[in-house]
Amino acid sequence: MQFKYIIGQEAVKQRLINSVTENRVSHAQLFLGPEGSGSLALAVAYAQYVSCEDKQPNDSCGVCASCRKYQKLMHPDLHFSYPFFAKHKDDTALTFIEQWRDAFTANPYLNLDTWRGYLDAENKQANINIAECHQIIKKLSFKPFESEYKILILWLPEYLDKEGNSLLKVIEEPQPNTLFLLVAQNQDQILNTILSRTQLIKVPCLNFDDIKSELLSKHNQTETAAAEIAYLSNGNMTEALQMLQQDTKSYHTLFVQWLRSCFSNKGSEALSFTDQAAKMGRENQKNFMRYGISFLRECCLILAGAEAMVKLPAHEKETATKMASVMNIPQAQAIITELEKAHYHIERNANPKILFLDVSLQIIKILHFKTLPAGIHYIPN
Known part of the structure; x- marks a missing residue:
């Protein structure tokens, strides 16, 4: 995922790029934005930029070995954690990694309902269990394999519940060259102990013109239809994409x-x-x-x-x-x-x-x- 493929959010993109070029990369960052704002896509693009072997002034190169692996979400130094619907107590995010790659590749603006559609959720509640927390600690205890940084992107930390306290030490005192990126929608639902240990990056909802332009250029909508969907979606690209169906x-x-x-x-x-x-x-x-x-x-x-x-x-x-x-x-x-x-x-x-x-x-x-x-x-x- 490159920054150029993410709709709008130019100020946030520039801030993220500047943090790398000015060597101000914080080891734990919280991307906080409403559903459909592109906060998850921004976190992945940022991780790709950090790991890129030939960084450009405004984006990752997209062609180096690292970028090619990132585009498939298969880089050995990139890890994901997310809510899932466990069938067994020892299930972790790694159990569902293939479905995760398919879901994100199909729609970087996915929400929990979209993600549920890729899993056999039945009536289970989504959460990030203690087994996954232990797996995160294990992953981040190793040194990077290929890149300068080992990166973990944790989507929706709101679903950590009290098990998230087991991650405090690895967030506060990580191994060298470890980058911990949390992507959240509701600040009030995140454990305060985790919130206080991260650098906040606010991602605003998309504006009307950005969504309308995307619908016109990429989804072949008429001027009237694009304007109406952009207006109805209220800055939420996930809603806009659903309305297209x-x-x-x-x-x-x-x-x-x-x-x-x-x-x-x-x-x-x-x-x-x-x-x-x-x-x-x-x-x-x-x-x-x-x-x-x-x-x-x-x-x-x-x-x-x-x-x-x-x-x-x-x-x-x-x-x-x-x-x-x-x-x-x-x-x-x-x-x-x-x-x-x-x-x-x-x-x-x-x-x-x-x-x-x-x-x-x-x-x-x-x-x-x-x-x-x-x-x-x-x-x-």
């Missing part, structure tokens, strides 16, 4: 038509929408609700006078401006609440026809009859 119909047109039918209290149109939405499939229904929530939040920005912060494509922004002229912030917030509740129930397999009909009726009350749920103060337009 789903129906790419525009949620914008359908959502606006729905709001207009509710505003006009056209019952036949609301019923027609209910039938249509019920056939969309659960993932598309969830994405549709997420789009609606995001769209109305942009309307709230317009209503609050912060139009410059709106991220919608031009034609959608124009529609949002028109929508903002017929509703106020409390109404928008009330509808958002209804959509969030609907998203929650869709995830739990609620009957879609009943669900969408109920939400339609709630929106009609809010927009047409201007009746807000208790606790929300109405401000006239």
Whole structure:
């Protein structure tokens, strides 16, 4: 994995490269970033750069013996640890290394659900067990075989639990030329004893333009489809890639038509929408609700006078401006609440026809009859 293949994150890439060129490589580092930000890919690219035999100013060379082995994730000085679903108490990450290589090669932005798909998880809980902790200590007790550094990348240390305390000594007092890279999503779930012993590298979520550009150049999406997926994914490339596998119909047109039918209290149109939405499939229904929530939040920005912060494509922004002229912030917030509740129930397999009909009726009350749920103060337009 080279830096050039990672979407965006230019500031983080430069910081990592500078740490190597300026000989400031910390022995224990924590890559902390939300799902889909590319933090795991950055850690692998960083490890490859550290081990590269012909480092370039902005990336590893990609052709030396070390880089070729890294591209296959088969370098003798590169080790991985990650949550897995143990069938036996002595299972370790090495038991599942072939599946791990396949999963990362197919999608460097994988999440735990994607990883689960490569394993026979059944109903087991993912974790990093004590046998794996002992294996980590053993791996890091040896000297490097080929490169200057022996590197271990530990993905999702949140799953270490109290067994992680057995790693404190190897993190705090590692063997010479040992590099320990942790890749996490939730800082609050990491053992404080481990957190205090690492150098923090914050990886922000991706921005709208980076995801849109990637979808246009690498995934053959239209301008409209790329913009909509980038907007819906909210900086999460994992979500964006998953949306590519789903129906790419525009949620914008359908959502606006729905709001207009509710505003006009056209019952036949609301019923027609209910039938249509019920056939969309659960993932598309969830994405549709997420789009609606995001769209109305942009309307709230317009209503609050912060139009410059709106991220919608031009034609959608124009529609949002028109929508903002017929509703106020409390109404928008009330509808958002209804959509969030609907998203929650869709995830739990609620009957879609009943669900969408109920939400339609709630929106009609809010927009047409201007009746807000208790606790929300109405401000006239």
